[in-house]
Amino acid sequence: MSTTSNALPAAERVAERAQEIHAAIEADREFSAFKAASLKYDSDWQCFTGSVVVAEYDQEKDKHGLFAEGFKALCLKAAVFEMTDDENAAEIPIAVPVDEMTHAMIAQPQLLARITARVGVPIIHQTDQEHTDWREGDYTDQAYRAAWGEPPARFWINTAEVGRRLKWLDEKYAAMGFRKQGQAHSFRFTAEELATVAV
Structure with a gap:
């Protein structure tokens, strides 16, 4: 279910405030450490x-672009929260790859907490309230475009296309023994299964 724009502030107002939040966080003395820590998390934040x-996709090549998009997404959400004082409303739709990057960013809680305390803006993210059903032309898209122009299509993928690609990937995963989008598999790690792997 997507958050609707009915009770949300005008996308242009959110865009303006998100730009200010983005600039303030980027100017913080610990921003470079925050970025480095987020990108170093790359061996843990990928998923099926x-x-x-x-x-x-190439994580080494794409992680910087994804960080930039995840940062913008968090700033948009922070702006909505600041204007509404509503955590659920602040969970505006985000594209799946961008949302995944935000997880790496919020996995740096000490750095992020210190930076946002100095800036005076809370960063909002809660998995059970998040919306990854971003669509071109929706509220998030409108606010993003007003702030930074056209979102890069490489990372901002419409929810219907994400669903189509995941269905295709499910077939590939199943052929390798993975089920439920990687949440289950058939491997027992017996000596026979591992016989070809050198330690």
């Missing part, structure tokens, strides 16, 4: 349903 929907 997130960045893998990006065509010809």
